Amino acid sequence: xxxxxxxxxxxxxxxxxxxxxxxxxxxxxxxxxxxxxxxxxxxxxxxxxxxxxxxxxxxxxxxxxxxxxxxxxxxxxxxxxxxxxxxxxxxxxxxxxxxxxxxxxxxxxxxxxxxxxxxxxxxxxxxxxxxxxxxxxxxxxxxxxxxxxxxxxxxxxxxxxxxxxxxxxxxxxxxxxxxxxxxxxxxxxxxxxxxxxxxxxxxxxxxxxxxxxxxxxxxxxxxxxxxxxxxxxxxxxxxxxxxxxxxxxxxxxxxxxxxxxxxxxxxxxxxxxxxxxxxxxxxxxxxxxxxxxxxxxxxxxxxxxxxxxxxxxxxxxxxxxxx
Amino acid sequence: xxxxxxxxxxxxxxxxxxxxxxxxxxxxxxxxxxxxxxxxxxxxxxxxxxxxxxxxxxxxxxxxxxxxxxxxxxxxxxxxxxxxxxxxxxxxxxxxxxxxxxxxxxxxxxxxxxxxxxxxxxxxxxxxxxxxxxxxxxxxxxxxxxxxxxxxxxxxxxxxxxxxxxxxxxxxxxxxxxxxxxxxxxxxxxxxxxxxxxxxxxxxxxxxxxxxxxxxxxxxxxxxxxxxxxxxxxxxxxxxxxxxxxxxxxxxxxxxxxxxxxxxxxxxxxxxxxxxxxxxxxxxxxxxxxxxxxxxxxxxxxxxxxxxxxxxxxxxxxxxxxx
Numbered sequence: 096x097x098x099x100x101x102x103x104x105x106x107x108x109x110x111x112x113x114x115x116x117x118x119x120x121x122x123x124x125x126x127x128x129x130x131x132x133x134x135x136x137x138x139x140x141x142x143x144x145x146x147x148x149x150x151x152x153x154x155x156x157x158x159x160x161x162x163x164x165x166x167x168x169x170x171x172x173x174x175x176x177x178x179x180x181x182x183x184x185x186x187x188x189x190x191x192x193x194x195x196x197x198x199x200x201x202x203x204x205x206x207x208x209x210x211x212x213x214x215x216x217x218x219x220x221x222x223x224x225x226x227x228x229x230x231x232x233x234x235x236x237x238x239x240x241x242x243x244x245x246x247x248x249x250x251x252x253x254x255x256x257x258x259x260x261x262x263x264x265x266x267x268x269x270x271x272x273x274x275x276x277x278x279x280x281x282x283x284x285x286x287x288x289x290x291x292x293x294x295x296x297x298x299x300x301x302x303x304x305x306x307x308x309x310x311x312x313x314x315x316x317x318x319x320x321x322x323x324x325x326x327x328x329x330x331x332x333x334x335x336x337x338x339x340x341x342x343x344x345x346x347x348x349x350x351x352x353x354x355x356x357x358x359x360x361x362x363x364x365x366x367x368x369x370x371x372x373x374x375x376x377x378x379x380x381x382x383x384x385x386x387x388x389x390x391x392x393x394x395x396x397x398x399x400x401x402x403x404x405x406x407x408x409x410x411x412x413x414x415x416x417x418x
Numbered sequence: 419x420x421x422x423x424x425x426x427x428x429x430x431x432x433x434x435x436x437x438x439x440x441x442x443x444x445x446x447x448x449x450x451x452x453x454x455x456x457x458x459x460x461x462x463x464x465x466x467x468x469x470x471x472x473x474x475x476x477x478x479x480x481x482x483x484x485x486x487x488x489x490x491x492x493x494x495x496x497x498x499x500x501x502x503x504x505x506x507x508x509x510x511x512x513x514x515x516x517x518x519x520x521x522x523x524x525x526x527x528x529x530x531x532x533x534x535x536x537x538x539x540x541x542x543x544x545x546x547x548x549x550x551x552x553x554x555x556x557x558x559x560x561x562x563x564x565x566x567x568x569x570x571x572x573x574x575x576x577x578x579x580x581x582x583x584x585x586x587x588x589x590x591x592x593x594x595x596x597x598x599x600x601x602x603x604x605x606x607x608x609x610x611x612x613x614x615x616x617x618x619x620x621x622x623x624x625x626x627x628x629x630x631x632x633x634x635x636x637x638x639x640x641x642x643x644x645x646x647x648x649x650x651x652x653x654x655x656x657x658x659x660x661x662x663x664x665x666x667x668x669x670x671x672x673x674x675x676x677x678x679x680x681x682x683x684x685x686x687x688x689x690x691x692x693x694x695x696x697x698x699x700x701x702x703x704x705x706x707x708x709x710x711x712x713x714x715x716x717x718x719x720x721x722x723x724x725x726x727x728x729x730x731x732x733x734x735x736x737x738x739x740x741x
Contacts, residue, residue, distance in 0.1 A: 183712075232579040246678065248578070253571045255680020256555040257716065260571075262677040265710045267670055270592060278710045347590055354585040355569065355678055357578020387588045387601045389506075393580065 108412025
């Protein structure tokens with residue numbers, strides 16, 4: 096925790112996830128000064144959730160010197176729409192239908208509120224505090240259970256005409272490829288380049304070949320990207336091939352994204368990036384192989400600079416500086 | 419030609435193509451008041467080209483009431499870079515290497531000059547004078563000999579960090595698909611959804627099946643998209659299948675673009691759009707089929723509102739209003 100001028104303005108970042116909600120008070124350079132959390136899934140009613148959130152956040156505000164110093168509240172949440180302030184049909188939240196989240200929080204806290212989805216928040220966090228500090232054009236890709244994205248061009252996040260831009264995880268990379276159970280579409284990036292996708296690829300590779308592999312000892316329903324990673328680190332060829340294949344598809348997708356908005360960098364965030372060069376090397380090589388000449392050897396593929404434990408709060412909080 | 423207030427400001431639009439260069443004087447609402455053209459391919463030296471261009475454009479400036487009314491010059495040219503003012507290694511122009519076009523024209527005309535590539539110019543033309551007049555988020559796709567694109571988000575054209583953004587024709591849609599002779603990449607949108615691509619698809623379909631078709635009478639080296647269109651209009655099933663297939667690939671690509679920047683509309687321009695519903699229907703259907711729910715039934719696919727004979731000049735001229 097950094098020292099902090101008592102007159103300096105602060106913002107509140109709230110990251111609402113399906114299981115838990117993290118929140119904290121953040122200064123201009125990205126120090127999370129005070130933070131806490133709340134269980135999301137315990138609240139079947141959003142109003143009760145906001146009541147308790149208000150009590151908990153206020154404790155932090157008192158610690159930080161009172162609400163006079165707070166510029167506003169930024170919230171990252173699944174399916175949150177920046178333009179409308181609504182959460183719309185979020186499959187992973189306990190509250191169904193359309194939730195006027197920004198208005199509910201604003202009425203309770205009497206502070207300006209802005210919301211967006213998690214991946215957009217991560218991109219803004221990276222721009223305000225992280226690896227993209229001096230960039231006007233970059234793409235943030237979150238490689239977790241799913242694949243999310245936030246796109247910045249001309250120094251501004253691209254929300255699109257309806258607030259839903261940046262669903263790069265659902266780009267079709269392999270026509271007629273793997274079925275995505277959530278969307279019922281085939282061949283999307285998320286079906287391959289997510290933690291879930293890596294586990295499925297491993298099971299497919301095990302089934303297709305008779306090559307010896309440590310992963311043959313893992314029951315199918317316990318296969319996950321961490322186990323594939325551990326096997327690859329031990330030199331398991333099949334496990335290494337899984338990352339090679341994942342990187343091939345991710346690299347092809349990144350090439351397409353580069354030829355869209357010509358970013359200075361692509362910043363990767365989330366669980367899969369822990370595989371490091373195992374996935375980065377094939378990703379980089381296949382991105383370059385699919386780029387036309389004018390884009391080659393220019394675009395950096397970087398890992399997020401935000402500390403993972405703070406990243407969700409930082410991303411959400413970063414939104415509030417523009418209020 | 420519209421009537422025109424003598425005090426009104428005007429701009430000059432210059433569209434430089436490999437064969438010819440068109441230029442004209444344009445008013446605020448997109449009337450091309452005076453226009454003319456010059457052969458590009460006759461000039462092996464860019465300086466001689468600019469000398470003659472200066473003479474010809476000045477005749478129009480005189481007709482329009484003198485240079486005091488001219489706000490600036492917008493130029494659309496292949497491989498032109500908005501940021502640097504350079505044309506870099508344009509394969510279709512007679513001048514090789516790196517040409518400091520903006521500076522050369524500015525020094526000669528003593529007027530502010532801005533340049534960009536043809537597809538970006540078309541997008542700005544559509545935004546200033548055409549179908550995208552009130553849009554802040556749209557994508558322009560030019561379907562001609564090749565496939566070009568210009569992308570507008572947050573009301574601004576996306577140039578990317580280096581000025582080269584918007585090469586959607588080179589997005590890989592069919593991994594390991596058709597080889598593009600110019601880029602040596604496989605499966606790009608341009609390999610399929612261009613006039614050239616349609617001709618190749620027709621030849622492939624003729625070779626693969628023994629289905630009767632009017633197109634069997636066309637020698638391979640004379641096959642083109644116009645002949646495929648004429649055959650389709652006469653009810654030729656194979657020719658109709660060619661457009662169906664082209665629309666399938668184009669639709670899949672458009673779905674990916676929509677999930678990137680969530681545009682209000684996709685505006686199509688160029689020769690292939692003359693095929694009308696033959697290509698638009700499968701394009702629309704396949705775009706929708708590949709979109710996740712949140713984007714479905716929202717994005718208009720439109721044909722450019724700019725008159726084709728004026729479009730190149732209008733697009734280039736539109737750039738100059740921001741000078």
